[in-house]
Amino acid sequence: MSLNRRVFLGTTAAASAAMAAPMVMADGHGKPRVVVIGGGAGGATAARYIAKDSKGEIDVTLIEPTRTYYTCFFSNLYLGGFKDMNDLGHSYGGLAASGVNVVHDWAVGVDRDAKTVSLAGGGSLGYDKLILSPGIDFVDGSVAGWDITSQNAMPHAYKAGSQTELLKAQLKAMPEGGTFAMVAPPNPYRCPPGPYERVSMVAHYLKNNNPTAKIIVADPKPKFSKMALFQEGWGDHYDGMIDWIGEEFGGGSVSVDPGAMTLTIDGEETAVDVCNVIPAMKAGHIAEIAGVTDGNWAPVNAVDMSSKADADIYVLGDASQQGDMPKSGFSANSQAKVCANAVRGALTGSKVFPAKFSNTCWSLIDTNDGVKVGATYEATDEKIAKVDGFISQTGETAEVRKATYEESEGWYAGITSDMFGAKT
Amino acid sequence: MRALRFSLSLILAALATATFGQVTGDPEHGQQVWKKCAICHMMGPDARHRVGPVLNNIMSARAGGKTDYRYSKAMTAAGQDGLHWTEDTLDGFLQAPKSMVPRTKMSFRGLKSAGDRADVIAYIGLFSGGAMAAQIDDGFAVSADILAIEGDLEYGEYLSSECTTCHQADGNDDGIPAIVGWETEDFVTAMHAYKEKHRDHPVMQMITGRLANDEIAALAAYFKGLGD
Numbered sequence A: 001m002s003l004n005r006r007v008f009l010g011t012t013a014a015a016s017a018a019m020a021a022p023m024v025m026a027d028g029h030g031k032p033r034v035v036v037i038g039g040g041a042g043g044a045t046a047a048r049y050i051a052k053d054s055k056g057e058i059d060v061t062l063i064e065p066t067r068t069y070y071t072c073f074f075s076n077l078y079l080g081g082f083k084d085m086n087d088l089g090h091s092y093g094g095l096a097a098s099g100v101n102v103v104h105d106w107a108v109g110v111d112r113d114a115k116t117v118s119l120a121g122g123g124s125l126g127y128d129k130l131i132l133s134p135g136i137d138f139v140d141g142s143v144a145g146w147d148i149t150s151q152n153a154m155p156h157a158y159k160a161g162s163q164t165e166l167l168k169a170q171l172k173a174m175p176e177g178g179t180f181a182m183v184a185p186p187n188p189y190r191c192p193p194g195p196y197e198r199v200s201m202v203a204h205y206l207k208n209n210n211p212t213a214k215i216i217v218a219d220p221k222p223k224f225s226k227m228a229l230f231q232e233g234w235g236d237h238y239d240g241m242i243d244w245i246g247e248e249f250g251g252g253s254v255s256v257d258p259g260a261m262t263l264t265i266d267g268e269e270t271a272v273d274v275c276n277v278i279p280a281m282k283a284g285h286i287a288e289i290a291g292v293t294d295g296n297w298a299p300v301n302a303v304d305m306s307s308k309a310d311a312d313i314y315v316l317g318d319a320s321q322q323g324d325m326p327k328s329g330f331s332a333n334s335q336a337k338v339c340a341n342a343v344r345g346a347l348t349g350s351k352v353f354p355a356k357f358s359n360t361c362w363s364l365i366d367t368n369d370g371v372k373v374g375a376t377y378e379a380t381d382e383k384i385a386k387v388d389g390f391i392s393q394t395g396e397t398a399e400v401r402k403a404t405y406e407e408s409e410g411w412y413a414g415i416t417s418d419m420f421g422a423k424t
Numbered sequence B: 001m002r003a004l005r006f007s008l009s010l011i012l013a014a015l016a017t018a019t020f021g022q023v024t025g026d027p028e029h030g031q032q033v034w035k036k037c038a039i040c041h042m043m044g045p046d047a048r049h050r051v052g053p054v055l056n057n058i059m060s061a062r063a064g065g066k067t068d069y070r071y072s073k074a075m076t077a078a079g080q081d082g083l084h085w086t087e088d089t090l091d092g093f094l095q096a097p098k099s100m101v102p103r104t105k106m107s108f109r110g111l112k113s114a115g116d117r118a119d120v121i122a123y124i125g126l127f128s129g130g131a132m133a134a135q136i137d138d139g140f141a142v143s144a145d146i147l148a149i150e151g152d153l154e155y156g157e158y159l160s161s162e163c164t165t166c167h168q169a170d171g172n173d174d175g176i177p178a179i180v181g182w183e184t185e186d187f188v189t190a191m192h193a194y195k196e197k198h199r200d201h202p203v204m205q206m207i208t209g210r211l212a213n214d215e216i217a218a219l220a221a222y223f224k225g226l227g228d
Helices: A002-019 A043-054 A077-081 A095-096 A162-172 A194-209 A227-237 A285-289 A331-347 A398-420 B008-015 B027-037 B071-080 B088-096 B112-127 B129-136 B144-148 B151-164 B183-193 B202-209 B213-226
Strands: A033-037 A059-063 A068-070 A090-093 A101-103 A109-113 A116-119 A125-126 A129-132 A137-138 A179-183 A212-217 A242-245 A253-257 A261-263 A268-271 A276-277 A281-283 A311-316 A357-364 A369-379 A384-391
Touching: A033 A043, A033 A125, A043 A059, A043 A095, A043 A129, A043 A398, A043 B202, A059 B213, A077 A162, A077 A227, A077 A357, A090 A369, A095 A242, A109 A285, A125 A253, A129 A331, A162 A194, A162 A276, A179 A268, A194 A212, A194 A227, A212 A261, A227 A242, A227 A357, A227 A369, A281 A285, A311 A331, A311 B129, A311 B202, A331 A357, A331 A398, A331 B151, A357 A398, A357 B151, A357 B202, A369 A398, A369 B202, A384 B202, B071 B151, B088 B112, B129 B183, B144 B183, B144 B213, B183 B202, B183 B213
Parallel strands: A033 A059, A033 A129, A059 A101, A129 A311, A179 A212, A179 A276, A212 A242
Antiparallel strands: A068 A090, A109 A116, A116 A125, A137 A281, A253 A261, A261 A268, A357 A369, A369 A384
């Protein structure tokens, strides 16, 4: 019975594709070409799904400068000592094996008329569809006294890798009873619970290694993601260690001096030992170069993640301005699958199914104390709109929190194999 | 956690839908053999790690894959090298654990009888994948009409991409259950159990909450095929 069904589906698909000729919508150069810029949760997923599902009908090239991708998600757990840096690193070998042409270079230009992408290494790649998934860059001047040349003295550690290792080294080198400061970012930014999970992980490290140390958080926002859960957890696990200074207490009026290692909040200067500055964010620079941004982000159509500025360009993940979804790896991965389905449909006539999006963000507060928030989304004419959601409750049992943490580990293994192909 | 009743009769009832691969052994006799394993291992909804890890959902899973159990380095390494538990690999392991995974913590001489091994593997299989689900969903039923819906594989493949952010397409379980290769009825029943909030999990309740009956059927058909 299922065999009959399979055969039936196969023939109808072939027949309808034949009727919807031309089957290959490439402009006189053989196979249609997709170029993906950025090999993170959005780009790697999109490249893998288009290559996998088109079964060789589409040439897929992924441009990503780094040879090992360190996930930003779970990098706080490295700061807390729950993960090694190696646990966060992933190679692109699995993508290459699944048929993606992986180019380790920087994309430095996009010519939308000629439909080409130029590379720092000198070459240029033609495309029929271009997918931008460049993640975030920082807004110049958003934290007075800080710019990218200060990132060694005051790391952002908001692109995982050497910055994360640097912040961990500084945390370890803190004097006894020293002060760890964080300047939290304004909305919207990558990973809404991220700064607060980081505070929790830093507190976990300090509680075990430097228990008289203090943590100051200067925050331009009046409230933040999972606030009740984090504040409950900070009280339970790290009582008195964390001083969160929100908008109403001047947390948004901040300057830093990376040379003197001081942080000034609402006119009051404090000497700090470590200062984690997470500036305001914008779409990765290549989106700006491509001319698809409006303000800090790249507006997209919810139905397929296509840019509102160019129907042959798609923008995924953190860089996109899509509506209600948080900027997270899970969101980018979810958006990539909708986009891959649409791109494949446009280039080969394969069936395009309705967009469905979802997201869940897990955060770790202390050992075996995991919490999560999630939602489902749909495409409307205006935006990606939230349908339904849930959040962990305060006062949950230790058993529930432990199960939530274990689930997050399962999710990490799941999403990374969904992005990069199964581990062999 | 909702209290779950667990009894031999339930397990035997589940035999009708024992779903992991080709069950060649006799799980009823396997339950007798299991007594040797039960000195160190638990299975079932209330199982905890003891001397040995919980053995729920180990079929198809990577060796050394339960994230909160402290395995020997040898077992962790074997899993990292690609060892997955199947009827064949479990048969080899149970015959002589320390031959297959030298320096495993499991101090058990092994089961000499091939029949005993097949039987206990069949019994362990009842606590994996769809067979385990069938036991959890005992007392919850979906209508024959819903079960009769034939799933559209192409649609199922597209919809499955929402699942594979967490559930691995190759059946690995690193803390989130494997969902490939289940019998259609078990899969559909489990999904409707979440949708109607008979099962507890908030993520799954949310995801299934907006899946229509034909979409659940499509997913069941697609994931069943992935297990082949």
